[in-house]
Amino acid sequence: MRRNSVRTAAMLGGVILFASAAAAQQSAAPTFSKDVAPILQNKCQECHQPGSIAPMSLITFAEARPWARSIKQRVATRQMPPWHIDPSVGVQKFKNDMSLTQKEIDTIVAWVDAGSPQGDAKDLPPARPVVTDNQWEAVRDGFGPPDIVVRSSEYPMPAKGQDVWYRPMSDLPLTEPRWAKLVEIRPTSQKARKIVHHSIAYLVLNNDPDAVNQGTANGPTATPTVEDLVNRRPQLMEWAIGKGYDLFTPGTGKLLVPGEKISWDQHLHASGEETAVGSEIGIWLYPKGQEPKKRSYLIGFTGLKKRGFLDIAPNSISHTEGFTVLKENTIITNFQPHFHLRGKAMQVEAILPDGSTQIISYVGKFNFNWMTNYIYADDAAPVFLKGTVIHVSAWYDNTKDNPNNPDPDQWVGYGDRTVDEMAHAWMNVVYLSDDEYKTLLEERKARATTDSKQQ
16 A cells, blocks of 8 residues: 555656646747737738738737637748748848748747747737828838829729729929939729739939930840830839838939829739729938939849740749840849749849859749848848849749649730739849949958958
8 A cells, every 4th residue: 555655646746747847838938928929010010900901910819819820830931921032042131121030930839839828918019000091111111201202093993804904194293303212102092902913103204314224235235125125214113012112222313303204004903892093102302412323223134035935834833034234333232023923933143254153032932912022231232243144033833733823724925914924023223333343342342351350
């Protein structure tokens, strides 16, 4: 009997120790209030709030808890937030990085694995105001209201039907030349955000020939290709779902001249609700007396050998590539890959005049629903010598494994419709003289030497 009593006591002690360890582990697990809510607030709630473009709100515990497993899966695979650039190659310093750190991902995963505990409500961070209007992202980020807002007319989009291209024109209200330092396009309403897939604002010039891009070529310079002519057209901005604003590198911008107009190119999709939709562009100006010395040019670097030539077979993974020569010394300040429904991956590589290569950026998990713009940090923006070739490689997934694919049994060719396909890398570029190019390289080398000594 005594031996059994000792054994029973030992077993009870083990159970108590196990329960204590489990309780300690549970108490050490991340909670929504203390650990998860701040992450969602900083990286997710801009879209995941009532009335916004996301399918659910993630502001409160009651709203987030039912989606816990889905949240874990999306963040663990880096599908969300929509920051799909490969972290292992190319430039890795950005002005607008919305990605989660590995520590943040681990925290969310551990929270879900522990049963998604709420924790003490006293640990919740102060709530941020819910966005109730069609807010400018640049205002949210502290740049103040735009100096100029130009609005397009609106198109009466029916509830159902094929996608539409709407191309109105708007006056630019200026009485004197001014330089833009930041531009942002947004749909004209919250409802319009579900309809406008992308919108391009072109400048219709008034005696400003320097606004025409002459720094790139896709063929012999004596006979410009169609791609050359497209890239010569002055573009203020290309906006698409998931993209914010274009903030130009300090000392650079786009000149706007009285008498110019904005020509819109807007791609619209039916949303199931009849709605009048359009776009508007906010323009933030340099103060008078602080005008920049350099122009920024928006280029659509092609992922095709020849514009319009694209042949994607049914039930296949396809690949194309395009080449663009830089005729000037060039800084590239951002990267925004653009496909339609079959887009899978895009790599931008520089082939240097000496024959060596350098990967600039690679997006391996492109998502048609998020046309993210990756804005390079000023000290990391790649700079290349004239004669460098920008090589864009594009891959397409026309199989049933692509969740965005409407019909993998269909042949897909080039075109503007969403069911067609295209491939280009939108990049803002700034051209440098030989002396400016040399000086910039020397400054970066000196800065790198200083940083290494301080580490």
